[in-house]
Amino acid sequence: MRRVIPVLLLTVAGLIPLWRFEATPHESTAVLADPAPAETGSAAPSTSGAPPAGGGQPASTSTTGSSESTNYGSVQVQVTFTGDRITEVRALRAPTSTRTQGALPQLRQSALSAQSADIDTVSGATQTSQAYAKSLQAAIDAKGR
Amino acid sequence: MSAVGTVRRVEQVMGLPVSVDLRDELIGEQAVQRVFDWLHEVDARFSPFRLDSEVSLFSRGELAESELSTDLRYVLQVCVDYQQRTGGAFRAWLPGRALDPCAVVKGWAVQRAAGLLRRAGARNFCLNAGGDVVTHGEPGPGRRWRVGIRHPDEADQLCGVLEVGSAAVATSAAYERGAHIVDGRTGLPPRHALLSVTVLAADLTIADTTATAAFALGEDGIAWAAAEPGCSVFAVRADRSVFSSPGLPLV
Numbered sequence A: 001m002r003r004v005i006p007v008l009l010l011t012v013a014g015l016i017p018l019w020r021f022e023a024t025p026h027e028s029t030a031v032l033a034d035p036a037p038a039e040t041g042s043a044a045p046s047t048s049g050a051p052p053a054g055g056g057q058p059a060s061t062s063t064t065g066s067s068e069s070t071n072y073g074s075v076q077v078q079v080t081f082t083g084d085r086i087t088e089v090r091a092l093r094a095p096t097s098t099r100t101q102g103a104l105p106q107l108r109q110s111a112l113s114a115q116s117a118d119i120d121t122v123s124g125a126t127q128t129s130q131a132y133a134k135s136l137q138a139a140i141d142a143k144g145r
Numbered sequence B: 001m002s003a004v005g006t007v008r009r010v011e012q013v014m015g016l017p018v019s020v021d022l023r024d025e026l027i028g029e030q031a032v033q034r035v036f037d038w039l040h041e042v043d044a045r046f047s048p049f050r051l052d053s054e055v056s057l058f059s060r061g062e063l064a065e066s067e068l069s070t071d072l073r074y075v076l077q078v079c080v081d082y083q084q085r086t087g088g089a090f091r092a093w094l095p096g097r098a099l100d101p102c103a104v105v106k107g108w109a110v111q112r113a114a115g116l117l118r119r120a121g122a123r124n125f126c127l128n129a130g131g132d133v134v135t136h137g138e139p140g141p142g143r144r145w146r147v148g149i150r151h152p153d154e155a156d157q158l159c160g161v162l163e164v165g166s167a168a169v170a171t172s173a174a175y176e177r178g179a180h181i182v183d184g185r186t187g188l189p190p191r192h193a194l195l196s197v198t199v200l201a202a203d204l205t206i207a208d209t210t211a212t213a214a215f216a217l218g219e220d221g222i223a224w225a226a227a228e229p230g231c232s233v234f235a236v237r238a239d240r241s242v243f244s245s246p247g248l249p250l251v
Helices: A105-109 A129-133 A136-143 B029-046 B054-059 B070-085 B102-119 B204-217 B220-227
Strands: A007-013 A029-031 A038-041 A060-063 A074-082 A085-095 A121-123 B007-013 B016-022 B125-129 B132-136 B145-150 B158-164 B167-173 B196-201 B232-236 B242-244
Touching: A121 A136, A121 B125, A121 B132, A121 B167, A129 A136, A136 B016, B007 B029, B016 B029, B016 B102, B029 B054, B029 B070, B029 B102, B054 B070, B070 B102, B070 B204, B102 B125, B102 B132, B102 B167, B102 B204, B132 B145, B132 B204, B145 B167, B145 B196, B158 B167, B158 B196, B158 B232, B167 B204, B196 B204, B196 B220, B204 B220, B220 B232
Parallel strands: A007 A038, A121 B145
Antiparallel strands: A007 A074, A029 A085, A038 A060, A074 A085, B007 B016, B016 B125, B125 B132, B132 B167, B145 B158, B167 B196, B196 B232, B232 B242
């Protein structure tokens, strides 16, 4: 008996910072795959700890996250869960570059421009499925090596 | 889609997306399976969200301290230790709440998972559990692991990259809804909250607990964490100013 497989499809569009000190170079986004029509589970963000064992079936509606293009590039990752298991992580779109743009100059001083391909892993609080699906780590996992 | 001789697997366990990236040839799926089995075991034993876990039984007074497993005793000792070191800002026991040692359990469990991989013969791997990372060896001949630090304002951007060999990197931050780290002295969110604080250490129990405790302390947590033995810090304050420890291996 296979259970319904909820698919979480999320898009990250860079928040437009309130402060812009200079125009950023235009960055393109590589389309790695076409988004498949997806069953979207209502994944409630859990706080740290375990999701309830044998949780109920998530409501399923079919949606495809729109990937908005910003001059930061954008990420769109499809994460497939079977129960608690993440059975597939697929990058639909991944940023071709991860130029950092802080909203204030101090953070920009530590900014860097790096190909995400150059990064092996990402440290950051991504403790929920939703945060993970929006993360660069998911894009790295999806791309494999 | 892994390169030949490597294993990559992601699974949701302990409420976290856990990614295993194993770069050794001839170390197969079995070793990786043991990692996930162990983390599932930790979840069953130590999740405060499971009524039958050892943590819940102890929290409800159904287990005496003398009856606790060695593992839980160790975890609780670490909790007490950091509660003292932070003047009570870091606290696993909050008034009116069930015992919640998750902040220590996660780092400790993932560090132990790294030990399981090493005992299986793995030399070059990276574990990432909800953004807390253990690296070992090298990702490729002569290379160092490049660990990006998530930009606090943008989920798909970085604000720094660390180059490390065998190390642990943990980040605590406020940008994820549902992450409630409170200042144990007040029971409220930190008064001068940081946007994010990343700690580099030799061991993930230390890195993870130190990052969580620093976040609970707020801005005072930066100097505190930077002075902790063996810890280097990268922190972003609310005004977007950045602190980084001297000698932090930022690219």
